Amino acid sequence: MTAVPLAELHCHIEGAAPPDLVRELAHRNGQDITGLIDEHGGYIWSDFDDFLGAYDRAASVFTRPEDYAALSYSYASSLATEGAIYSEIFASTDHAQRGGVDPVAYLSALAEGMQRAERDTGIISRIICTGVRHFGAEAINRAAAIAVDAAKEIQAITGFGLGGSEVAGTLHDAADAFALCGGAGLGLTCHAGEWTGPQTIRDALSLGVRRIGHGIRAADDPTLVAELAAKKITLEVCPLSNIVLRAVPSPADHPAKALYDAGVPLTANSDDPPHFHTSLARDVAMMVELLGGDDRATRAMLTRNALAAAFVDEQTRAQLLGKLDLALATS
């Protein structure tokens, strides 16, 4: 039986860096990364804030555009090997600049690696430029301005989003950034309702965001759940990230099934795969377990939701949906 094709909307490219590669680049650069990687080759962190610090340290070893091209090529190719036909990555120009890499050279390099992966494997990829909440309002506005300018030259850039600590500042700090990027035709998404309650999700929606990163705490507010379902706001759920970071105490406490039953469009995503010992295929399997029901139909639904909400032109969306339908019909 043909496997159901997969699609991913939510993965931070710096968070997808394999620890072995980070160790190798740190060695090349003469950087000390003591305390970042354990003796089993896994990242070391203890809670969400500590994870954000580990993420920053891992990102700091990428000091050349070609490092990023190699990373996006290997990530997109590995997704294709898992059966994915579509991938969106979050790209943080702030992290690139902190490593001394020009932001446009960074985005061009990511796009070049993704194009090579498309040529070699067929996987189609897009870039969502991101601001980082705990880097402050000025950095968010700078990231948005870079995204809008770079998108004029780099066709793979189709979205803008916000990640980082949800308790840093308020989402209104990002109002101008979202207005600028939305006005330039970029798709908008925002991490919200991962750690904080339904109000952050309402705030994000009030800024024109049409997809929510995580969004699981919407489940605490039935009125908001009904609004998400009615407006078809897609949640980029990252179940293993939620469990490993302890945003939910255990799989039994994950609200995915309640949200699904209420009609909210859900997708499955890996977030920062090596940090959480996961992969897109594992997150899809976890989501299938959380939602129950028929395995194949659930997988097809998750991929269809991702393609429906993907930040792509309508011709590309039709092409991707055609690939999904063909795979389902020929199995």
Ligand code: ADE
């Ligand atoms: N950046 C990388 N991973 C993140 C997450 N899970 N939440 C917020 N910001 C992030």
Ligand code: ZN
């Ligand atoms: Zn994320």
